[in-house]
Amino acid sequence: MDSTEVKIIKLAKRGNHQAFSDLVDLYKNKIYHLGYRMLGNKQEAEDITQETFLRVYKSIHKYDAKYKFSTWIFRIGTNLCIDRLRKRKNAFSLDAETIEGEGIDGYDILPSEDDSPDQQLIISETQRHVRKAIDKLPEKYKSVIVLRYLHDLSLQEIGDILHMPVTTVKTRVHRGREYLRKKLEHGNLL
Known part of the structure; x- marks a missing residue:
């Protein structure tokens, strides 16, 4: 973790809103791509990204600087994706047909x-x-x-x-x- 990121995290832990906004800018694309790749749906990936940062905001004071911030935030995002996949199992049949072209984008x-x-x-x-x-x-x-x-x-x-x-x-x-x-x-x- 570079020194700039460490400073941003320390400021965000103290409640600095601009620092938290900077953290969002640093990680929003990575978390979105994680959500998109795990869930295969743009809207769900956006929801996961938003929910991840909401959780980070609420619990940033619990973040332990001994560990990489990226590991911590990816753990939150991954767990949210896994929870959503588990909920899908209950809501959809594995035999359900998918809509042709769903989830395909420029990536x-x-x-x-x-x-x-x-x-x-x-x-x-x-x-x-x-x-x-x-x-x-x-x-x-x-x-x-x-x-x-x-x-x-x-x-x-x-x-x-x-x-x-x-x-x-x-x-x-x-x-x-x-x-x-x-x-x-x-x-x-x-």
Whole structure:
């Protein structure tokens, strides 16, 4: 954590509203992307982002500076996503049809001046297949895969966020990758 971030956190803990606003600016995109990748829905990702910062605001005085702030805030966001996924299980059937195109936005397509339209289509289709496979992951694998590969967190950071030993994180990352590999090889995304 850099010294500027440490200063901002100290000021925010003392109730400085501008410092808290600066923290929001530093982390809002990261938390939004976490929510979007775990939930696959823009509106829910926005809700999770807002709820995460609401929780941070209410409990920033409990933050222990011995630990990385990013780990603390990601733990809050991840737990909120997991709670929402658990509520979904009760509200929706696993057999429910999804609305075609739901959850696809500009982040799913990586256009480049060098790519032809065919290449862009292949990239888009591949990303959609990978996202569908990630969406089908069991909850315990989904959170570690999203944190590891989409947020590039270390195994230790993931363990800190999810309150689990690094060995468990390694196992879940391995099993999650295997699950994804099998789904993508066999095209079992329905």
